[in-house]
Amino acid sequence: MTMQASRTRRSFVMEEAVAILGRTPATLDAMLRGLPEGWIVAHEGSDTWSPFDIVGHLIHGEQADWLPRARIILEHGEARAFDRFDRFAQFSVSEGRTLASLLDEFAALRQKSLRELAMLRLTDSDLDRHGRHPELGVVTLRQLLATWVAHDLDHVMQISRVLGRQYSDEVGPWRAYLRIIRDAPG
């Protein structure tokens, strides 16, 4: 592998993955806690999500997606497909909640998920085990865990984008230099 290649792609390494997963709650906390309400409920139009919606979605992921699916792979392999994940669960789950309480809940759930992940003491051959996604078909446990990491980062990216695009009309000619505003909406 060239130096270049090694800087653009990483192989899945558990400690490196956990280093990202463990930081996401504090990242969201630093970005969002105490922000004026207008930022929290901002979105990108029609049925796109606000920072508030996204934190609710991440909570539901801890409850219904990542560790639960890892357990299905370990216990049932390809024999049992994952339960479908409800991408809209947060709209009922988060109703009437404050952002602060959602951030607290996400942090607690993530800490619990990572504790349970560590207790599984997954080996390389565990990571190669197959499961079955209801739409995508056969996947490995390694792919599930790598997706957990990328999914966190995707939503941190989304929150930044949702916030930054709020000033699309305010930056004037600088728009040309700001990818966050210039690019296609989310």
Add this chain to the structure above:
Amino acid sequence: MTMQASRTRRSFVMEEAVAILGRTPATLDAMLRGLPEGWIVAHEGSDTWSPFDIVGHLIHGEQADWLPRARIILEHGEARAFDRFDRFAQFSVSEGRTLASLLDEFAALRQKSLRELAMLRLTDSDLDRHGRHPELGVVTLRQLLATWVAHDLDHVMQISRVLGRQYSDEVGPWRAYLRIIRDAPG
């Protein structure tokens, strides 16, 4: 303004802008401090930037871009164009530094910038004042400050993207669901 419009675009309000600007150092700290080295130097190929490079760029922005340009507008209006900003200064400035020391420096500089910004006690008519960008032409102080906010968020977005794309080959079929990986590189 419809509810919809009010959630997709915000007018510049100083307190709301400062709320974002003040959170960026802690956001970067939560995301990056102590991460394994491979994540810190990861990039998107050829001459794209790593998280390490981006923190250096943000430091240079505090020193040479935002407040200095605001002062040029207030003191000289359109009569004096801004100094050109060196988008590659971080490569020499950050050489041999640790990420931790760059994060500390950025946090200190940002705190100082925001203290000085508050001391300017800018009025609405100050925000309407014109300056001259060496390439973009006439801009207002309000546009400069809105760009400062969007620029922070653009780079938080970029760091998330750089990190997430490292697992492009590891997520397998989930690639289809992950915008961070599916979309065009940075």
